[in-house]
Amino acid sequence: MKAGQSGVLAELSQLIEALEAERVSMREKGGAAQVPEMTTEERKEALDILKGKDLLKEIIGGFDAIGFIGEKYNKMLGYLATVSRLQPDPLALLILSRSGAGKTSLQDALCKFVPPESAIQYTRLTGQSLFYRDENALKNKVLAIEEEDGMKDAMYSIKTLISSQKLSIAATRTDAKSGKFSVDEYCVHGPVVVMVSTTNPDAIDDETKQRFLVLTIDESPEKTRSILQTQFAKNTHEWYSMTCDESSIQRLHHNMQRLLRPLTVTFSRDLKLVWPYSRLQMRREQKKFVSLVKAITLLHQYQRKTGTIKRQDGTKVEFVQATQKDIDLALELGREVFARNVDDVSPTARKLLAEIVALVKEKYDGMKALDPRRELFMYEVPFTRKELREETGWSETQVRRNIDQLVELGYVGRISGRQGSTFRYLLLDDGSADPEFCFTMEEQKQQEESKTKNQPVNGKSSPLRHQFAVTSPSV
Numbered sequence: 209m210k211a212g213q214s215g216v217l218a219e220l221s222q223l224i225e226a227l228e229a230e231r232v233s234m235r236e237k238g239g240a241a242q243v244p245e246m247t248t249e250e251r252k253e254a255l256d257i258l259k260g261k262d263l264l265k266e267i268i269g270g271f272d273a274i275g276f277i278g279e280k281y282n283k284m285l286g287y288l289a290t291v292s293r294l295q296p297d298p299l300a301l302l303i304l305s306r307s308g309a310g311k312t313s314l315q316d317a318l319c320k321f322v323p324p325e326s327a328i329q330y331t332r333l334t335g336q337s338l339f340y341r342d343e344n345a346l347k348n349k350v351l352a353i354e355e356e357d358g359m360k361d362a363m364y365s366i367k368t369l370i371s372s373q374k375l376s377i378a379a380t381r382t383d384a385k386s387g388k389f390s391v392d393e394y395c396v397h398g399p400v401v402v403m404v405s406t407t408n409p410d411a412i413d414d415e416t417k418q419r420f421l422v423l424t425i426d427e428s429p430e431k432t433r434s435i436l437q438t439q440f441a442k443n444t445h446e447w448y449s450m451t452c453d454e455s456s457i458q459r460l461h462h463n464m465q466r467l468l469r470p471l472t473v474t475f476s477r478d479l480k481l482v483w484p485y486s487r488l489q490m491r492r493e494q495k496k497f498v499s500l501v502k503a504i505t506l507l508h509q510y511q512r513k514t515g516t517i518k519r520q521d522g523t524k525v526e527f528v529q530a531t532q533k534d535i536d537l538a539l540e541l542g543r544e545v546f547a548r549n550v551d552d553v554s555p556t557a558r559k560l561l562a563e564i565v566a567l568v569k570e571k572y573d574g575m576k577a578l579d580p581r582r583e584l585f586m587y588e589v590p591f592t593r594k595e596l597r598e599e600t601g602w603s604e605t606q607v608r609r610n611i612d613q614l615v616e617l618g619y620v621g622r623i624s625g626r627q628g629s630t631f632r633y634l635l636l637d638d639g640s641a642d643p644e645f646c647f648t649m650e651e652q653k654q655q656e657e658s659k660t661k662n663q664p665v666n667g668k669s670s671p672l673r674h675q676f677a678v679t680s681p682s683v
Contacts, residue, residue, distance in 0.1 A: 243325050246463055254463040258510045270461055274454050276317040277438050278431055279310075281541050282423050285500075286318040286403075288541075289421065292503040293326065293348050293401045294470040299499050300370045302412070302420035303405040304555055306606055309425040310435070311405040315352055318403070320454075321461040322350050330354070333362035338369065339377040339394055346400040348470065356406035363416065366402055370419045373398030408609065409554030418489060421496055421545060424555040471509060471528040473502040474517070481535055489550050497546060500538045505530040552617060553639070557610040561619055561639050563600045564611075567591055568635045590623065590632045 257266050264284065271283045292298040303311040319327050329352045353359045359366055369375055375396040380389050406412065441447055483494045505512060505528055513529040548555055572589050576582070593607050611633065614620040621634040
């Protein structure tokens with residue numbers, strides 16, 4: 209009897225193990241997006257664009273076709289960042305703007321062009337969630353997180369994932385039979401592109417932020433007017449008659465990206481680049497730049513030299529060779545971004561500083577008009593946050609958050625604000641003397657010439673520069 213019971217239990221145990229294995233297999237298959245087969249016509253259409261000289265225009269046109277206008281450089285940088293998932297050292301994107309400017313729209317538009325099997329979008333991540341994924345669940349994927357608030361608990365794992373492209377954890381568990389503790393090891397591999405959007409420039413610490421390529425959104429009234437016009441135009445009869453269905457645009461770009469192979473990108477010795485080295489952070493920035501160049505080369509792999517390299521140990525590597533055009537395009541697209549990445553002032557605070565300069569200049573001109581003989585300097589003209597809100601149209605939260613950063617960095621002084629009184633500020637530095645970074649030999653030459661002439665690189669002298677040569681009062 210006992211022998212019969214033992215046999216039944218053994219068979220039941222085997223059955224449970226088989227069912228559990230099948231359950232796990234079904235879950236993994238169900239969770240992964242199935243890759244549809246391309247027809248001959250679809251493959252030819254995608255290849256024709258990848259081989260065509262108007263490849264970049266086609267990509268920009270795809271964004272325009274789905275209704276995301278403007279932001280030409282941001283769209284290209286974002287698209288290339290998603291392509292970099294095919295490289296061992298992919299880019300990471302941080303989209304920063306004020307609320308309502310369109311950062312989430314840009315992120316969503318970029319994800320629409322990534323094949324579904326390569327895109328993972330989350331609203332929130334818990335602290336340990338990424339560690340327990342399947343080993344290759346993130347490999348060659350784009351991991352998009354809607355807001356930085358959604359990854360606060362997972363900040364350490366995100367930072368580690370961007371830096372090393374691997375996560376590992378050792379977790380203890382109790383053995384059901386023996387009652388003893390045992391250790392399970394989990395390891396998740398990249399490469400993976402991390403994409404995050406935020407309205408708060410201080411939400412992510414500097415050490416983590418330096419790992420991202422920071423994009424900002426055009427918040428000008430002209431851009432707002434263009435967006436409003438497009439929002440209305442998308443509902444007109446002419447729009448439907450002159451555009452394609454969004455699903456067909458997405459399908460085309462999905463097929464294009466599926467045809468891209470994760471080749472090794474090589475550089476020839478005749479490529480030319482002068483990278484600034486005045487700051488330690490430039491080591492990390494050039495690494496991002498190299499990743500951007502590789503993404504451009506991968507995107508143009510059907511237009512570049514390819515082949516096989518035999519290494520010393522006998523292994524072979526398939527390669528695609530970068531050209532000077534790839535480096536020049538990376539410079540054109542990322543010039544402002546890489547300079548901004550090493551700026552101590554956040555992009556939104558820079559915009560507010562420009563608004564403060566305009567406000568102070570307007571008040572200064574008004575005060576001088578009333579009393580031309582009065583000796584007055586720019587740093588003596590006070591202003592309030594209320595005046596700044598009325599001048600810019602920014603919200604109180606946006607003004608306060610960014611002006612606090614400018615105060616901390618010494619661009620603005622706070623001269624009052626005790627209990628029951630209104631904060632008043634003074635403009636101490638208009639930022640015109642801040643260093644500019646050159647990325648080519650020609651730019652370096654222009655910068656040296658401008659230093660000799662004691663003028664900014666762009667040749668435009670600031671109306672406030674001479675007035676800030678005087679020692680500012682203690683505030």
